[in-house]
Amino acid sequence: MTRERFISEVRACQGRLRRFLTSLCGDPALADDLAQEALVRAYVNSGRFIGNFKAWVFRIGYNCFIDNLRRVHEPSTTMDSPEVMHVAAATSSDEAFRHEELQRALVLIPEKERTAIVLHYFEDLPIKEIASIMQISSGTVKYYLSVGRDHLKQHIRL
Amino acid sequence: MKDIEQFLRENAPEMPDEGQFMIETNARLNDVEGIKKTVDGERRRGRIALIIALLTGLVIGCMLTLLVLFFPADSLQADSSAFLKAFESLQSNKEILFGVIAILAIALGVVFLPNRRRAM
Numbered sequence: 001m002t003r004e005r006f007i008s009e010v011r012a013c014q015g016r017l018r019r020f021l022t023s024l025c026g027d028p029a030l031a032d033d034l035a036q037e038a039l040v041r042a043y044v045n046s047g048r049f050i051g052n053f054k055a056w057v058f059r060i061g062y063n064c065f066i067d068n069l070r071r072v073h074e075p076s077t078t079m080d081s082p083e084v085m086h087v088a089a090a091t092s093s094d095e096a097f098r099h100e101e102l103q104r105a106l107v108l109i110p111e112k113e114r115t116a117i118v119l120h121y122f123e124d125l126p127i128k129e130i131a132s133i134m135q136i137s138s139g140t141v142k143y144y145l146s147v148g149r150d151h152l153k154q155h156i157r158l
Numbered sequence: 159m160k161d162i163e164q165f166l167r168e169n170a171p172e173m174p175d176e177g178q179f180m181i182e183t184n185a186r187l188n189d190v191e192g193i194k195k196t197v198d199g200e201r202r203r204g205r206i207a208l209i210i211a212l213l214t215g216l217v218i219g220c221m222l223t224l225l226v227l228f229f230p231a232d233s234l235q236a237d238s239s240a241f242l243k244a245f246e247s248l249q250s251n252k253e254i255l256f257g258v259i260a261i262l263a264i265a266l267g268v269v270f271l272p273n274r275r276r277a278m
Binding site: 003006007010011014015016018019022023028032035036039040043044095098099102103117121122149152153156 | 162163165166167169170171172173174176179180182183184186187190191194
């Protein structure tokens with residue numbers, strides 16, 4: 001893959017990749033760092049790439065997120081965590097409040113459930129593609145979606 | 159169930175602006191490309207040096223083999239006993255010489271193999 005083609009593919013999917021990573025880690029700056037790390041890894045291995053570029057980059061991004069969790073020994077996020085407080089402090093309207101409430105709830109559920117929820121509902125990806133990104137079976141994705149929804153309900157007032 | 163699904167779909171975060179991100183990504187890719195070029199150059203130089211060494215060994219080995227096969231030690235009228243001794247020992251150990259040539263040929267094949275794979 002040439003540099004130009006790589007850049008044009010990146011341009012097409014960078015927004016969704018960053019939104020995905022921001023939803024996973026709850027911190028836009030960290031998400032951008034992870035996205036760039038993922039894109040560098042993708043670029044280094046772009047010679048070996050065949051298939052769906054977006055799914056491939058999402059998988060690398062997800063792996064970067066997991067690596068980062070392992071590096072920092074995932075801090076247990078609570079309602080009092082700085083990122084949650086930061087999001088809550090910016091409340092200005094109903095819509096903004098709902099976004100913040102959702103982001104706050106997302107960081108409270110386990111990382112695999114969060115990933116399945118974000119990919120399915122925010123990125124609108126089919127179960128099969130989510131399974132390939134998370135490198136698990138379709139059945140397990142469905143399980144994480146179901147359990148994740150139940151967990152989210154405990155933190156969101158509908 | 160529908161409520162939470164609807165809530166999630168309706169409240170998907172907006173996509174962030176491209177803004178500074180692509181500029182920073184491009185800068186990082188430039189850095190990576192520079193490192194990649196340096197590493198590739200070093201690998202290429204190392205490979206060329208290895209191939210030259212192997213080819214030199216192969217050519218010298220073949221020449222020695224021909225010498226051993228076409229000029230038996232008895233027919234040589236050399237005054238230098240050291241040269242004669244070396245030649246005799248080469249003749250008596252020609253299996254080792256052939257073995258070394260075979261190993262060099264295999265090594266050359268192995269060195270060229272990754273290139274062929276990459277080309278595919």
